[in-house]
Each structure stands twice: as structure tokens, then as C-alpha cells.
Amino acid sequence: MSGLKGVRLYVVTAFCARMAEEGMAVAVVMLAAHRLGGAAQGALILAAWMAPHVLAAPLAGALAARARRPGLFYAGALAGFAGAIAALAVCVGRLPAPAVLLIAAVGGCCGPVVSGGLSSLLSLISSPGPERDRAYALDASVYNAAAVAGPATAGLAAAAAGPGTAVAVLAVAAAGAAALVCLLPVNSAPAERADPGDVRRDLVAGLTAVWHSRELRAITAATCLAFTGLGALTTTAVLLAGSRGQSGGGGWLMTAFAVGALAGSLTLARLRPTATSTLLALTGMAGTGLALAAAPLAPTLPLCATAFAAAGVFDGLLLTATLRLRAEHAPQEQRTQVFTIGAGLKISAAALGAALVGLAGSGSAARDLAAIAILQLAAAVMYVCMRRRRGLDSGDPGGCSSSNLSATWSIKGRRTPPADADPVKP
Template sequence: MSGGFGRYLGAALAARFASEGMGMAVVLLALERTGSAAHGAFVLTAWLAPHVLAAPLAGAAAARTRRPRLFHAGALAGFTVATAALAVLLGRAPWPAVLAVAVLGGTCGPMVTGGLSSLVASLVPEGPGRDRAYGWDASTYNAAAVTAPAAVGTITALASAGPAMALLTTSGALAALLAATLPYEDPGAARPQDGPRAGLGAGLAALWRVRELRAVTSATTLAFVGVGALTTGSVLLAAELGSPGAGGVLMTAFAVGALTGSLTLGRITSVAPGRLARWAMAGTGAALAAAAFTPSVPVTAALFAVAGVCDGPLLTATLRIRSRYAPDGLRAQVFTLGAGLKLTAASAGAALVGLTAAAPAWTLLLGIAALQLAAATLHLLVGARGPVREPVTGMSAGSPTGVSGRGTPGAP
């Protein structure tokens, strides 16, 4: 891997660490300063709500910008400034001002997820090396999901939520600094102004028209309805098993398993990414279904870990499919839109499990498992229609500029 990709991984891990820690840190800070965790939930909702709306705008802007270094570093800086502002204002300033800051920070969210991942193709040449690079990229999500909540919880317990927010702000600032050093420019590529500019709806159209993109986007969006319900479902299941505080143990087991899966199964390049995605969703569903019938927390945690291992390669496979089949000039839109749709689906899942929380916890977990199995089936059905499409090559596969044309595949 190149030095540029190493710096990219540092930026991605730091940015996603800050992002993953926000949910817990905001709620804990609100509880500490106002006595109500509900205030933190409202701020978090304002933070998450703009993601799906901002995704096409962010993707289109990333594809059109003449200064990609300034754009990406600036988006991460905006994310960081909003985090710092919330750390100062939450519980002290009028609520409209706090919510406005959260909305503005949330608009930068798509660049932390799909926006950053869209850069991998410009840093690593096409081939098995790029597939492995997406495995490493996926592992930054999983590593952040494991470490950020633990760090926030530990710092809050030892000191307060303020220093925890400061840690997230520092991590975001580090991400912005590292992003400013990445080699965005492709010396052999045309500049964005030299090529046709894609409209805001072009990315969404590509997700629908390109069969491989349609299959993975529809399937993972359905799967993430279940993923969004899993946190609350695990808490309810742990309580049903006689250990109300063990919900965090179950989710930690899932996150650690996902990190393990992304670093092992996610690095397999001999299996087609579509097939890897299907087996990942099917395996996750099967393990969660088994966990619904276990008699104790330790056995349930073990099955949650197995489910995480199965889930780990799903993101890697998804990133590989997006990179391989995104049309010329639409890579950033495809990545940011895909991430935004999944996040929105997860939010819907969290709301649905809240409405059905009175049901037996094992039935909720079975429902979550059924969504994973349904998603695998949906991918098989959608992906099986029509002739196999050749992957997109040339400039769209290796350049963040989004200019249509053909050049050296994977040019740095």
C-alpha cells in the first residue's frame, strides 16, 4: 500500500472514531448538564437527519470541485467545528441554536462515510490490491465502532462528558489535517471543468439503473433496518435473560466480531463481491436467529460475535461493488448516497423497534434476523436479472474528478 493510502487510513479512522462516539457523547453530555438524556436524543436526531438529504449534494460537489483537497479537508473541518461547538453550547445555549449547529454538522456526515471511501480508488491501483484496500477501509468503520463508545464511556466515568467531547473534537481535527495531505490530484486526468457535469439526480439514477448497484443498495438498505434495531433489541434481550446491563456486552461482541470479519473474511479477493455480500447477510441472519433461542447471556454473546464476523465482510463487498460499477463521474455520489440510505434505514429500524418494544425480545431478534435473510434473498433476486455487466474501468475507476473518458485503470 502507498504512503498516501496509509495517511488515508489514518484520516478515515480518526474521522469515523469521532463520528461513532458522537451518539453516546451527546446523550451523556446532555444528561450531565440538563438532567435529561432526551435532550441529547433530540440533538442526535438533528445531527443524523441531514445525512440522506446532504448525500447527493456532497457527492455532486465532490465530483465537481476544482480543489478536492480543500473540499474534503474542509468538510472534515466543518464536522470538527460543529462537534466542538456542541461541546460548548449543549445545555448552555438556546435550543434552536444548538439544533442548528447539529444540523450543520450533520450535513458534513456523508463525507465522513461514503465520501472518504470514494477516494480509495484514486489512491490504490485497480486489481486485488484495491480490493484489499477496501477491506482495510471497512475495518476503520468497525474499529471505530468498537473503540469510540468505549473511550467515551470510560472518560465520562472517570471525568465527565466534556473531556470525552474534546477527544472526539481532537480526533476530527486530526482527520482534517491528514485529509489535507492526501494526493488527490491525478496528473494524467482531465480537470473537472473539462468534462461533463453530472446532475444531483444522476447518482440516484445510477443506483437504480446499474443492476449490481441496485442489488447491493436495495439489499443493504433492507438489512440496515435490522441493524438499526439491533442495539435496542440487544438491551431488551439481555433484560429478558435476567441481565439488564448486558446489552452493551452483546453489542460489543457484535462489533468485535465485525472487526475480525472485516480483517479476515473481508480481505478475500477470490470471491466475487456480490456473492460475498449475500453470504455475509445470510450468515448474520442465521447467527442472530440462533441467538434468539439461547438460554444465557454468554451463549448469546458468542452468537452475536459470530453474527458480527459474518457481517464484517459486507461493507468491504459493498465498497468493492460501488467502486467497480459506479459510472464515470458519479463515484462520489454513489458512495455518499449509498451510505446515506443505509443510515436512514438504520434510523427507521431504531424507530420501529421502539414501537414494538413491548413484544417478547426473542421475537424482535427473530425479526431482525429475518430482515438479514430477506436482504440476502433480495440481492440474489435483483442481481440475477439480466446479463452480467462489465465493471466500469478507466478514469472513473481511478480518479476522483468524475470526468468521463477512458484512461489508465486505477491511475493514482
């Protein structure tokens, strides 16, 4: 299978899996409200679904990197993901709450494979250079397209046949992804098999790779800060729409944000600009913050939606840049761990933001949205400062070219560059 065909098949696979994940945020709450008469348990189930991401991400990455047949490993993880969704469709409101929360937590442990884990496969499917840059831009588009399609699919299915059916539809999509991933051209075996000690070392190595690379450390910290704010955006959008006299308009604002993000990432995939990943990331964070800061100043909901769409465009740039930076600066041996750790931390940061606005929000859409915007701008400042700081990675030149940005990595006492990186020039 050629690289182009492999990327196309990957796009379909990732879309099915991520549509299921995005749809769960809506579907499980609707299901709990339908069967239990309130959404409170749905929120707890959703929290149980999201909470394991940060803990499961390093282990998922280490196991994926050590798998003799990566396709089979991902198929098993996605099948477990689909099975947990299907079990929730049956069990919510019919089994005791602790059992339901346990099922949700098991499904959530597969979440890092759906997000960052799948993204890491692109380095095995596409060639370095423009082809891989375009692949990661398409991958960012998949994230954003799933953010639009997942909730929409759940809502339409629930309206047509009930929330239980909506959750079941999402389980079918995840199962389809499990079947498709077996067809991806990534089934080459690694040179050696791992024992449990190797896996434990890989857990540490993945975290160490993120910490010791100035670029990975900076983009991970900055995106976590930015997503702490974005995790509160849905609640704030509902408040903002209510302040404009349209209590049901919060969903339209978030749809505008998701569509804008999709447009931003698709534009990068289509135009392939020469801007560095670093500049794209900085522009994405700063632009998102400025656009969200303008939203509460808009006098009507359509103008608010325009500001949200503009913010989404910049968020699409940030996601594409983040994926590229992880691919460019992760050592080949820890690339999967870097992707899963980064995705798990971002999702956990978003969950923290959602909890903070629920527990300590000001109740004012304008003030809460200003706080979210400030966090995006602060993330941009943090990114610039952390890239300039001379820290643990003293061998990292910190430049913006592909060769200068390729850090040297300490692996088992030796310093070696990533296999697909250019040699570091003096």
C-alpha cells in the first residue's frame, strides 16, 4: 500500500474512532438523563471516562511501542474501547453506579490510543518532509471533524431512536475503527521483544523524552495551560448565549468553534505554508486568545459565533503544529509514548478546566471568557519563555530549522539522534 493510500485509510480509521470519543461526551449524559431522570450521574460517568487518560497514557504508549504487530495492538485497544461504549449503552441505569463507573474507567484507559496513539502511526505510514507535514495537517483535521460529527451524530441518533441507540451507534463506529486499523501498513515487527522491565523503562523513557527536549517540554506545558481554559469553553458558551437571550445557542457557538478549527487545519493541509511549526503554534495560541477576548464584545449571537469560528481557526493551527512538533522532536524509540503522554495531559487539563468553571466560575460569561482568553495568551508567553530557557537539554540548540530543532537523546547511556532526523550541523 502506497504512503498516500495508507494515509487515506488512516484518516477514515482515526475519524471513526475519534467521532465515537467526541460523541460520548454528549451521548452518555443524555443517556443518564433519560434513564435516571437527571444528568448528574452522566457527569460522573463522563469524569470516570476522562480521568484515566493522564495515568494510562504512558503505559499505553510504552505497550504500543513494544508491540510486535502494532496493527494488532491498536485493533485490540480500539475493540476494548468499542466494547466499553457498548457496555455503557446497556448498563447505564440498569447496573449499580460503581459498576458503571468502572466500565467507564476501563474504556477511558483506551482513550490515549484513540487520540495520541493513532497519531504516532503516521510516522510509520508517511515519509519525512512535506508528505508527513501534510499527513499531520490532515490528522488535525480529523480531530476537528470528529469534534463536529461526534456530538451531531449522537444528537441525531438520540432524537431518532433514543439515547441508548445513540451510544450504540458510537460503539459501532469504534468497532469499525478497530477493523480498519488492521489494514494499515504498520505491521512490521520491532527488532526485539520486551520483558516487563523493558516496559517499565519505556514508561520512564517516554516521560524523560518530553522533559529533556526543550521543544517538547515547552509545547506540552503550553498546550496544557491553553486546554485548561478551553475545557471551560462549553460551559462559558452556554452562559454567553444565555446573556444574548438565546439559551440554546451555546451549542451553535461550540459548533462554530469546531468548524473553524476544521477549516484551519484543512487550510494548512491544502496550502502547506512554509512557516515553522514553532511559529504556527505561537500564532495559534495568541490568535485563539485574541478571538475569544473579542467574543463577549459582540452585540449579537451571530457575531459571537463569528468570533468563536475565528478562535477555532487558530486552534486548528495550534493542533497541527503540536502534532508536527511531537513528530519532529520525539526520539524514534519513544515517539508513541510522547504522543500518548501529550494527548493524555491535554485531555486531563481540559477536564480540570471544566471542573474549575463548574466549581469556581464567576457566573459571568464575559469574565469567564476573558479568563479563558488570558490563559491562551499566557500559554503563548509560556511557550516563548520555555523555548528560550537553557535547562536540562543543554545540547538542544533551540533553533527553528528541522536540523537545529532535533535534540540529542540519551538512550541507555548513548546519545543518538532520532532515526528520521537530519544530522545536527555545527
